[in-house]
Structure formats: structure tokens, C-alpha cells
Amino acid sequence: MRLPSLKLQARLTAYLALLHLLLAGCAILLLLQQPILFIGAELLLVASMALGWWLVRRALEPLGYTRRFHDLLQDQQYASRLAAPGVTELDDLVGMFNGMLTALHRERLAIGEQQGFLERLLEATPSAVLVFDFDHAISLVNASASSLLGLGAPLGKPLSAWLGAGDDGEAAFDPALDERGRARSRDLVRQLDALALGESRLLVDMEGRRYRAQRSRFYDRGFARHFLIVEELTAELEDSERATYARLIRVLAHEVNNTVAATGSVLDSLLTYRGQLEERDAGDFVTAIVAVKRRNISLGEFIDRFTRVVKMPAPELRPTRLQDVVDDILWLNREQCNARGIQLGWSRCDAAGPLQLDVQLIEQALLNIVKNAVEAVDERNARDASKGGTIRVELEDLGERVRLSVTDSGGLLENAPPHRLFTPFVSTKKGGQGIGLMFVREVLGRHGCTYALAPAGAGETRFDIWFPQS
Template sequence: MEETLFDELKRYVGWSEVDERALRALHASAAPHFPAVAEVFYATILGHEGAKRSLTGGESQVGHLKITLQRWLDTLLRGPWDEAYYQNRSRIGRYHVRIELPQHYMFGAMNVVRRELNAIVDDTYRTSPDALKTVREALGRILDLELAVMLHTFREDLVAQSARAERLATFGQLVGSIGHDLRNPLGVIETSLFILRGRVGADERVKKHLDRIGDQLGVANGIITNLLDMIRNRPLVKERVRLEQVVAGAVDAVMRPEAMRFRAEGLAGLEVEGDPGQLRQVFVNLLSNAVEAASPAGAVSIAASREDGRITVAVEDSGPGVDPAVARRLFEPLITTKERGIGLGLALVKRIVERHGGSVAYEPPAGGGARFLVHLPA
């Protein structure tokens, strides 16, 4: 079996079953101290202006973050240290890229954890020198592993983000140069179509073809609008937005086959600060994709929840799902799984959601289909 990156990192630091047993033995003694470690950790961050600015939710989020840190400490010492553990830790590195956290703060934060846990180890094993040495070495290895995983995913996502920015810059130059030139001939066709409609009389076959031309004009204009939206930084007109109204507007804008099952739940009473028009576009794009994937007689659902200062809206369909080979690139411009798509809808979703301080992710449901999760600050 091919060695995974996590296996390679474990081998590099000399990870063994002895370390696993040592950390699990430490867990029982250390767990009661986790709240105190979290207090010291965030007191240190709040005492440093540069590190304090990295808290995207400000001081009001510290209570939630303390709980998150305690969970992190729990799995740090309890395991299991498997691929699921690695994937969970990788998400932390990606989050650091998203909030533009300087790497030196990662080292500083890990040093605070190392210092506090070493103090617990010293106190717990002060009468057992051999056990003290074993546990200290195990703790050093797991914290080195943590840093290695975070730095690897930090670098991986930073490189990907830079490449995406370059592609968007090139894409913007191209779109900006051709958007206006395409709109002119489309405008002429639209004007001519209007004149022709008034002169065809009762010939139903001609009317049918004129309607087709009109439909395709709408498609072409929609593509140009999406292209231009990708390169514009339209200012957000923020207000208090009721998600139930925004999603209802998006649902009304998306045509669904009569045989399709649709369900929405959990939206009542949820509010965010945002631009209602742009948020509506997010859900129009996600619902359009879901309806197309689940047509003609599948199911589409929207479910919302609020937890720890953020709102999550899940848009799920019963369609064929997304090929794992393209899942990680779904939100890049010009990446599409549709035969007739050009890959702008999800890229625009990502752009709008991130401008609202949130994030969007694809998650394959256990029973098949596709699920997109939109996270927004409450």
C-alpha cells in the first residue's frame, strides 16, 4: 500500500505505538487542565496586537474559540492519529490561509500549547523520570506533526490561491476586452428580433423559431453578465437580511420540474448582515445546479442551522454527485461538470460568500448526490 503524506511525516518524526500509548495515558491527567490552557492561550493572543487582529470574529468569538481549542487538545492526546485526524488538521491550515494569518503566529501559538502541556507533564510525572522522558518525547513528536501538517496545507493552499489569482487576472483582462464587443452584436440581434416579431403574422413555425432566438439571446447575455460579475468588485450594500426571504426569492427564480421533490427547513428566524441581491445570486446558482443535477424526478433540499456564531445553509440534491477528480477545483472559474456549462456559477458563489466573510464547500453526502455548504457569520 502506498505511503500517505501523513505516514511519511510520522516516519520522519519517529512516531510509534509507544508515543500513542504515552499520549493516551497523559490524556486522563491533562484533560481537566484543558480549560486553563485555553485561557492562557487566548490571553496571550489578546495581549498581542498583531495576533489579536487574526481573530476574524474579534474578541466576541473568543468564547467559542476556547471550546474549539479544548476539542483540539482532546483529539491531540486521545487520537486516533489516522487519515481522518490528518484531514481535520489540514482544514486548520487552509483556514489560516483564508484569514491570511502570518505563519509566524502559528509557531508562536504552538509554542504556547507546548509550554502549557509540558508543565502538566512535568507535574504529572515528577516522581517517574522514565515515564516523564517518554511522555515528553511523545508530546514533542505530536506537536511537531501538528506544525508539519499545518505548514504543508498552508503552503499548498497558498500556492493554489496565488495560481487562482493569476488565472483570475488573466481571465479579467480577457473578459473586459470582449464583453463590450459581444454586447453590441447581441443588441443588434435583439432589436431586429423585436421588429421581426411584429411582422411575422400568424405563422406559428416562424414564431417558434423567433422564440428560440430570443431564448438563446437570453442565455448569451446571461453568460456575459456572469463573466463581468466575476471580474467586478461590486460594492456590498449591506443590511440586516432574513435568510428565509433571500432563499425564497432564489427558489422562485429557479424553474423546477413538477415531479421534483423540494424541501426547505430551518431558515425561519435566521439573519445575517449582507447584500440581499448578491446573497440571492448565491442561492440561485446553487439551486440551479441542484435542480439540473436531480432532474427530472429527483429531490432537492435546503437546510439551515446556527451554531457557534455562524449560520450554515446546506443545498443538497439527489443527482449523480461530483467526480472526486474535479471536486477540489469546483470553485475555480471555467471548471464545470456540465455538458453545456462554462464553469462560472460556483466561482461566483465562492467570490460572493467570501466577500461576506463566509466560506463555501462541497461535501458528498453518504447516500449519494451532492451537498454544498454555505457558512456565513451570524
């Protein structure tokens, strides 16, 4: 705006000068005939020139204020104010400009406060949030998303940057992640990158944790930008499943136990008729009755195994050395492993201190895990006509946590989705009922443990449990 105002001032000045020069030329004609009129005409021309110059300056003065207002807007100096010149017309213009600056200043403060609140809210929210720029590169990632995905230096990169194979892909993850952690993060990134706009989907990672992920968009300066919200639902869904299974098992137990009790009573009564049968029929009669009674007992024991999970008591926590619990479990399984040619390995860590555990519950859970490992090796041997195998148990002190790992060479998880293994009625073993891991999940959950069951490569399966240190 500066150059147009100068040009206009120059044009108006040139116009006034040219006009008065012409008038001055006409006044020269009076010089010889009427000198007094000439002098009066010249004085009037000088006064007119001065008046015209003053009027031009007053007319262009609003443009000067407009130029200063433009400079303030361009420099974003919304807290500044223009001084009033004391002229009625200009005072109104300056008041309007100052009102606009005040409104902009207040709006800027409000936007800044909202932006600060949103940033603090995003950092505090337990949901993972990723915001992308116009080119779909990450422009914002909160603390929950950093912890969940473990992306190294994520700003300015699209999600697809973490899906590459080889060293470049590995280098993009947090260096603190191990190989399994990087594989888990890459799997989650792959699922998130595949989400379409407006889609909401339940995601499951390699460790069985479940998440609700949604991709949406907002508009920034007229252009659409995408963002992702990821919320972990593992505990909520497990509580819902637990309540559903509890109701189902109670109904089944009630109906089955009533039927078994009534059937058992009838069968006992039928045995009293044995003496009324001929000897050749009595044997078959008793055999059939005993077989049905044995089946009744098996059915009752089957239901009892489910009800023990549902009716599990609250853990009674006491300081316990996990090393001693593992020693006892391995001693109990030593003979049967030797008979099957299975080698038991135990990497004991005496530096780990006592943990707050319910000995009976933890012992039963670890017995189930070792029992599953033995059965997995047996099943592999039966399938491949091989002999022997290995089961390795390792305890490691990680500072705030203690990690217990059970690795077997059974390899039953090579073609099985690990995230479904802790679901009731799901099992990778032939004839398995899916009760053991459900019991293990309940026990570990009540002790505040995290766990992971996944293939470990080379045909092995690894069960990791992280116990919190008190």
C-alpha cells in the same frame, strides 16, 4: 565516589599503622640496653603517626569536596554553593566547582526561558505543529493542530492510530466532530502520515482548503525526532488565483469585445448589400449574416459573465432575514421543479435572527446554488432515464453561526474531486463553464462565510454554508 574514597582512607591508615608497628617493634630492642632512647623513639613514633594521620586527612579532603560536588550535580542543585575551607589549595578547587555550578545554573535558566518561549510561541502560532518522540508517537501538539485535526487524546499515539476503520478509529477523534468532520480529519491525517522526511507538499482537504505541510527533524540527546508543520494557504492562494484570473479575464474581455464590435459593424454593413443579390441567394446570405451576429452576441454574453465576477462590487451589508431570501428563491424555482417532478423541501428556522448581508449578492449566489441542484437532478434523470428527484434546503441556528444546507439527489460529485469545483473553468456538468461556483465563492468569501461542497452519501450532494451571526 563515596566507596572508593573510604577504601583509600582505610588503606592509607592501615599502611601507617603497619609501618609504625614495625618501627615500634624495632624500638623495643632498645628497651633493655638504652631505655631513654626507647622512650624518645616511642615519642617520635607517636608524633609520626599523628602527623601521618593529619596528612592523610588533608590529602583526602579534596575527595570529600569532589563527592559533595557530585551529589549536587546528581540532585541538579545548581543554585547551591560549596563553602570555602580557608585553605589556599582547597579554596582554588572549591572556587572552580562553584564556577561550574554557576555556569550550569545560568545555562539551565536560559534553557528554561527558551523552552517557555518556544511553548508560548507554538501555542500562539497559526501554523499547526506536531512533534513526535523517538518512537514516532505524538509528544506535543499545539492549539492550531488540535483545531485543524480534531484528534482526541493525541499524546503518546502515532498518526496511524487515526487511520483505522470501525469504532476504534472513530473514537480517537474529538467527540464534537460530526461524521463529515471525522472523514475530513482522517483524510488530512492520512496525507500527513504519508509525508517523507524533508518533504514539503501542498495538501487539499475534502472541503477544498489548501495547506502547505512539511516534515523535518531535530536532534534530542543524540537521537533524531520528527516534527510536522502545517500552514493553511487557502486565502493566500485564492487571492493569488483571483488576481491572475482577473488579469486574464480583462485581457480576454478587451480583445473579444473589440473583435465583436468590429465584426458586428462589418456584418451590419454587409446586410446593406442584400438588395444587390438575386432573391434565391439573398435568403442564404441574410441567414448566414444573422447566424454570425447571433454567435457574436453569445460570445459577448459569455465574456460578460466572467467580467461580472471580476467587477463584483463591495457588499453593502444590511440586517436581513435569510429565511425571507430563501423563500423568494424557492418560489422562483417552484414551477420549473414541479414541471420536472422535483420535490422541493424547506426546513425553515424562524429562531435565526437577522444577518448582515448584501441581499442582491447573496440572492444571486443562492440562485446559482439552487440552479446547479436542479441541473444536477436533470442530468441524472437524463443519464439514468429516471424521473423526479429531491432538493432539500435546511436552515439551522448554531448559536454563533447559522448553517444553510442545500442537498440534491443529482449525485454529480460521486466521481469528482470537490476541492476543484470552485476553480474557474472547472465544472461537473456537461457544457458547464465553471463560472457559477466561482461567483458563489467570491460572494461567500466577501461575507465572511465558510462553506463545503461534498457528496452526502446515497447518491446525494450537499452544499453547506455557515453565516457568522453579528
